[in-house]
Structure formats: C-alpha cells, structure tokens
Amino acid sequence: MPKRILNRVNATLERWLPEQRLFLKSETATRFLRLRPLTQALVLGVSGLVFLWSVIVTSLLFIDGISSGSGREQAVLSQAAFEARLDALARERDRRAAEALAAQNRFQLALDQVSRMQSQLLSSEERRRELETGIDVIQTTLRSTMTERDDAREALAKAQGGGAKTATLVARADDMASTVDLLSTALSDTAKQRDVASRAAEDAKLETEQIALEKRLLEERNDEIFTTLEGAVEVSMAPLDKMFKNAGMNPDQILSQIRKGYSGTGGPLMPISLSSKGMGDLNGDADRAGGILQKLDEMNMYRIAVDKLPFALPLYGGFRFTSPFGYRWGRLHAGIDLAGPVGMHVHAPADGTITAAEWENGYGNVIKITHQFGVSTVYGHLSKIRVKVGQKVSRGDWIGDTGNTGRSTGPHLHYEIRVGGAPINPMTFIKASKDVF
Structure with a gap:
C-alpha cells in the first residue's frame, strides 16, 4: 500500500485513535514503540472478531448441552405418556364393558317384567272367557230349571183345582224376581272383573311401550359405546402400525411371533356373551366386541414388541x-x-x-x-x-x-x-x- 494512502488513513483514524507510544527503558538506553491509528484499529478489529467468535461458539455449545440434556427426560416422558394412554384406554374399555353389562341386566329385567305382564294378560283373558262360559251355563240351567218348575207347578195346580192356580202365579212371580236379582248380581261381578282385566291390559300395554323405549335407548347407547371404543382403538393403533412399517418390520409377522410366546385367555378380555339388543343381535355385538378386544390385544402385543426392538x-x-x-x-x-x-x-x-x-x-x-x-x-x-x-x-x-x-x-x-x-x-x-x- 503506498505511503501516501497509509498517511491519509492514519490521519483519518487519529481523530478516534490518537497515536500512542510505548516506552521501553533499560539501563543503557530508552526506546519506544509507536502505535499508529491504523495499527490500533487492526488490533481492535482482530480482538473484536475473536471475542464475537468466542461468544457464538459458547452459545452453540450451551444450546447443544441444554437440548442434549433434555433428551433423556423427553424419552422418559414420552414413554410415560404412552403407558398412561394405554392405561386410560384400558380403563375406558373396562368402564364401557361394565356399562354394557349393566344395560344387559336392566334389559333382562325388563324382558322378565314383559313376560310376567303377558302371563297376567293371558290369565285375565282366560278368566273372562271362563266367566262368560259360566254365565251362559248358569242362564241355560236357570231357564231349564224354571221350565221344569213351571211344568211341575201347572201339573200340581191342575190336580188341586182352581184355588191353587192363584198361589202358583204368585210363587212364579217371586221366583222370577229372585232369578233376575241373581242374574243382575252375576252380571255386575262379571263386568267388574272385565273392567279390572281391561285396566290391567292397558297398564301392561303402557309398560310394554315404556320398556320398548328403554330398549331402543339402550341399543343406541350400546352402539355409541362400541363406536367410541372402535375409534379410540383405531387412532391408537395407526401410529404403531406406521412405526413398525417405517422401521422395515412386518407388523403381522411381529404380532404372530409375540402371540406364540404370550398365549392364553381369560380375565377381563373374555368375549362378551350377552347383548342389550336381545338374542337376535347377539352375534353382531359379539363380533364388534371381539374386534375391539382383538385390537386391544394387538396393541398389548405391540407394547411388548417395542421393548424387544431397538x-x-x-x-x-x-x-x-x-x-x-x-x-x-x-x-x-x-x-x-x-x-x-x-x-x-x-x-x-x-x-x-x-x-x-x-x-x-x-x-x-x-x-x-x-x-x-x-x-x-x-x-x-x-x-x-x-x-x-x-x-x-x-x-x-x-x-x-x-x-x-x-x-x-x-x-x-x-x-x-x-x-x-x-x-x-x-x-x-x-x-x-x-x-x-
């Protein structure tokens, strides 16, 4: 660089960085070092760059240490979250199974009540028919008896003469009045029994409709429970399937090998044998419950496989x-x-x-x-x-x-x-x- 340019640069910088002299004294002589403005500027620039580089490197190392130190905690928290998720799903499954069982018990009680009411209706109808038949028999017997009695009295009157004819008519009128009273009483009792049977039939009809409504509500609740469980299981299974496939492992083969080492049945995962929809829909609910239990079993197998793969x-x-x-x-x-x-x-x-x-x-x-x-x-x-x-x-x-x-x-x-x-x-x-x- 030409000396003229150096002098101009030094003159410009001298306003902020005046020339400095460093004296070195010995026993025989005194010397000094001249620090021109440009030299000072270069020293300050290099020092600033070194300081800036140190700050950046220290920050990177500090950030890397923080992120690395939290890796173990993140892994532990993730594992705990996964286990908590499985436990929550298991508790939800148990709660839904308990609700389904309670609904099945209530429906069974309702069926028993309907059966008893139907039996009462049949008994009432049978008694009504027996009463009608009895009344018909009584009326026929009374008519027959009255005819025989009248014939006997006429024969007796003819044998005794005309005086007895008036007595016979009076007795006949009394008998007719007694007969009418007897028939009125019998018909009144029959009407009361008929009214009681009609009211019982109406009550049974209303109760049957109420039970049918409760049954439909139970069916809808049952479907909602199954739908919720199926959705929860599907959402939980998808990431696990994806994880094993992304790792290049065959999920079906892994589940098959795990299942061979962990076989056996029983306990809370036994198939549900009753349905709140009645015997006609038993197979459909059993298939859905079996599918959910199978998915939960696969999820448990995945959990075992996770511990056995790196x-x-x-x-x-x-x-x-x-x-x-x-x-x-x-x-x-x-x-x-x-x-x-x-x-x-x-x-x-x-x-x-x-x-x-x-x-x-x-x-x-x-x-x-x-x-x-x-x-x-x-x-x-x-x-x-x-x-x-x-x-x-x-x-x-x-x-x-x-x-x-x-x-x-x-x-x-x-x-x-x-x-x-x-x-x-x-x-x-x-x-x-x-x-x-």
Whole structure:
C-alpha cells in the first residue's frame, strides 16, 4: 500500500485513535514503540472478531448441552405418556364393558317384567272367557230349571183345582224376581272383573311401550359405546402400525411371533356373551366386541414388541451425532457415531441377550446384543464393559461406558443395528418411533 494512502488513513483514524507510544527503558538506553491509528484499529478489529467468535461458539455449545440434556427426560416422558394412554384406554374399555353389562341386566329385567305382564294378560283373558262360559251355563240351567218348575207347578195346580192356580202365579212371580236379582248380581261381578282385566291390559300395554323405549335407548347407547371404543382403538393403533412399517418390520409377522410366546385367555378380555339388543343381535355385538378386544390385544402385543426392538437411543443426552450411516472414504460405515465425553452410560435400547463382550480389532471394547425378530445391535469404542456373554438385559439396562478404544479419533459411541446379520441405518428405527414416543 503506498505511503501516501497509509498517511491519509492514519490521519483519518487519529481523530478516534490518537497515536500512542510505548516506552521501553533499560539501563543503557530508552526506546519506544509507536502505535499508529491504523495499527490500533487492526488490533481492535482482530480482538473484536475473536471475542464475537468466542461468544457464538459458547452459545452453540450451551444450546447443544441444554437440548442434549433434555433428551433423556423427553424419552422418559414420552414413554410415560404412552403407558398412561394405554392405561386410560384400558380403563375406558373396562368402564364401557361394565356399562354394557349393566344395560344387559336392566334389559333382562325388563324382558322378565314383559313376560310376567303377558302371563297376567293371558290369565285375565282366560278368566273372562271362563266367566262368560259360566254365565251362559248358569242362564241355560236357570231357564231349564224354571221350565221344569213351571211344568211341575201347572201339573200340581191342575190336580188341586182352581184355588191353587192363584198361589202358583204368585210363587212364579217371586221366583222370577229372585232369578233376575241373581242374574243382575252375576252380571255386575262379571263386568267388574272385565273392567279390572281391561285396566290391567292397558297398564301392561303402557309398560310394554315404556320398556320398548328403554330398549331402543339402550341399543343406541350400546352402539355409541362400541363406536367410541372402535375409534379410540383405531387412532391408537395407526401410529404403531406406521412405526413398525417405517422401521422395515412386518407388523403381522411381529404380532404372530409375540402371540406364540404370550398365549392364553381369560380375565377381563373374555368375549362378551350377552347383548342389550336381545338374542337376535347377539352375534353382531359379539363380533364388534371381539374386534375391539382383538385390537386391544394387538396393541398389548405391540407394547411388548417395542421393548424387544431397538427403537430407543443407547445414550440419554449430552451427545451429538458426528457421523452418519453410509460409505466413508470408500468403505461402509455400518452405524452412526454419537460423540460425547468418556464415561457416559450406554443403555440397552431393547430386551436381548449379550452375545459378545470383548476386545475386537477396529471396534476396541465392543458389546453385541441379540434381540428378537432377527435384530442385533453393536456398541463399539467403549471405555468399560459392564455385562457378560450370555447375560439377559432389559430395555434401559446399563451395559457399558463410552470411550475412545480401537480405531477412533475421539471419545464417542459407534452404534449399529443389524437385521438378519446385515447392517441397516439405525436412524430408520430412531425416526420411526419419533412420532410415537
């Protein structure tokens, strides 16, 4: 840069940064260093850039530490939320089953009442018919008796002469009056019984209509309960199906294998054998209830399968992803690298059996776990191994510590997932469970 331009720049900056001199005194001489305005400006600029870079890097590290530290808590909260969701659904299922059973009991009582009222109606009708028949028989007998009596009296009157004829007429009139009184009394009693039977029939009709209305309301409530349960189960099952499919696993095959190991029936999941709609609709309700119970059973099987497949991360925070799955420098990097300080706890992401816990070239201290459904996991570069070969571990168990052993450029965990012996991207399982847990 020409000296003329430097002098002009220094003259411009001198208003804010006047020239400074730093004196250095020794025993024999005194010297000084001249700090021109441009030099001071460069020093201040470089210092400001260094300070700004330090602030940015510190902020990034602080934010990364906060987000990583909350990862374990998020995983625990997600797991607790999933279990609470299943428990709430189970309680709702039990409550709906209890309501359905109570409705079935009430309907059965209503049917019994209808049956008793029908029996009373039949009995009343039968008594009415018997009374009508009895009245007809009484009237016929009375007419026959009166005819015979009149004939006998006429014969007696003829035998006794004319004086007895008047007495016969008087007696005959008295008998007729007595007969009329008897018939009036019998007809009055019959009418009263008929009125009682009619009122009983009307009451039975009204009660039958009321019972029919209650039955329709019970049927509608029953349908509402089934619809609610079916919707809740469908909403809960969809994310689980999607999770296993996104992880490349066949849900039907997984459920089949889980069901073989957890067979047996009984308890609250026994099929419902009664219906509030009567015997005619029993099969329809039983099919719907059976479908709901089957879905709940599948959900429980999924819950078991989740613990047996590596959907969880082996580290619970305080780490960062440094190397993805794929080819690197011409060679396959068969897993992902999770960088963090030496000594971080490594946890089993699923239930399984330890098949290797040893030193292996390249991996350093390595642990291998065999899970169900042909899935296995590998944990490399560990500083310490805390399990033994043949040991069974559960999801979340502490199996080792992160380290820097083997071919490693810094402390981290090398994490692999293998299906049928072939390595796959662990992020397939991790991302598949992101929207579920």
